[in-house]
Amino acid sequence: MTDISATGGTLNGLSIREKTQPASADNQLGQSAFLELMITQLENQDPLSPQDNGDFIAQLAQFSSVEGIDRLNNSFDSFSAHFLSNQALQASSLVGRSVTVASETAILEAHGIVSGSFALPASTTQMRVDVYSEAGELLQTMPLGFQTAGEKLMRWDGLNLEINGEIVDWTAAIAEADLPAALPPGKYRFEVNAAIDGENTRLDTALSANVNSVTLAADGGISLNLAGLGTVSLDDVKQFN
Structure with missing residues (x-):
């Protein structure tokens, strides 16, 4: 397993080289023994009843198949090395970038924006976004009013909420004296609720997170280590921001 935590194409000690696997001693012995057996068979065959040409050709074809499989295995090893190297290079470019993953939690950076999305299955007149502190305290309740069905893009800067631009x-x-101040940088949890067919429905959200580092597993799998969220698979990323 290899951790990649620097940008600029440097893989921090990651060394992936194309390797051409030499034929093993067992394979070489097997091929040599195969040829020796064929020659011995030809030398000791009954001259009055020589080996049928078809049988001899079948043996040659079998030998060719063994050689072909060895070459195919070597080609596959080379392809695997190239593929793994390409994955590592792509993974290194993700460090420091923002991605969107399925989550209710996000980190608000100083002067930053939390972006995300949610899907509204049907139009509604009652919908809100609630923001909670890391300790679970309700900090903001933001009614959205009438919203049509569909995918909604959300942006929040600690105070102002933007839906689809x-x-x-x-x-x-809210009375002027009670107007809230922008929330400071930190970790927050978002809940999106809507009245659908007369019932309150909690919607799934996807939120942005920064990639701190990338882990490349021995089997080629890539995991992203996200700020405030922990580790997620590259396959779970919904969007690269």
């Missing part, structure tokens, strides 16, 4: 004026009903 439009600012949600969720503080309009």
Whole structure:
């Protein structure tokens, strides 16, 4: 397993080289013995009843198949080395970037934006986004008003909420003296709830996270180590930001 935690194409000690596997001693012995057996068979065959040509050709074909399999194995080893090397290079370029994964938790950086998305299965007039502290305290409740069905893109800077490019004026009903301040950088949990067919429905969310490092497993699998979220598989990434 190899951890990659630097950008710029440097793989921090990761060394992946194309290796041409030499034929093993067992394979060489097997091929040599095969040929020796054929020659011995030809030398000692009954001259009055020589080996049938068809049988001899079949033996040659068998030998060719063994040689072909060896060459195929060597080619596959070379292909695997190239593929693994390419994966490592791609993985290193993800460090420091932001990705979107299925999550209710996100890190708000200083002067940063938390972006994400959720799918609304049906139009609704009652919908809200709740923001909780890491300790579970409800900090903000942002009503969204009428929303049509479909995929919704969300952006939040600690105070202002944007849905599909439009600012949600969720503080309009709050008295000026009670207007909230922007939340400081930190780890927050988001819940999106909507009234669907008369029932409150909690929607699945996908939120952005920064890639701190990348882990390349021996089997070629790639895991991303995300700030505040831990480890996720590269296959679970919904979007590269």
